[in-house]
Amino acid sequence: MIGIDLTTGLLIYLFLWLITLVVLWIRELRRIKAHDWSISNNRLFRCNSCHYSFLMKDEQAHIARCPRCNAMCILLKKQ
Ligand SMILES: [Zn+2]
Known part of the structure; x- marks a missing residue:
C-alpha cells in the first residue's frame, strides 16, 4: 500500500476538486454557447x-x- 501524509492527501483532494470545477465550468460555457439567443430584427x-x-x-x-x-x-x- 502507498503511504501518503495528510498534507499530500489534502493537496491531491483539492487538486481533484479544482479539476472537477474547471471541467463543469467549461461544460456550462459550451452549453450556454450552444443555446445562445441573440436579439435582432431578423428573428x-x-x-x-x-x-x-x-x-x-x-x-x-x-x-x-x-x-x-x-x-x-x-x-x-x-x-
Ligand atoms: Zn398570434
Whole structure:
C-alpha cells in the first residue's frame, strides 16, 4: 500500500476538486454557447392577429407560426 501524509492527501483532494470545477465550468460555457439567443430584427416576429411578439431560432425563416394563436406570421423585410 502507498503511504501518503495528510498534507499530500489534502493537496491531491483539492487538486481533484479544482479539476472537477474547471471541467463543469467549461461544460456550462459550451452549453450556454450552444443555446445562445441573440436579439435582432431578423428573428423578431410579430403576430398580426394577436399582436404577440416572439423570436425564431432560424435566421433564414420568413414565415412562422404564432405560438399563441397558431396563425401564419410573415416577416417583412425592413429597409
Ligand atoms: Zn398570434
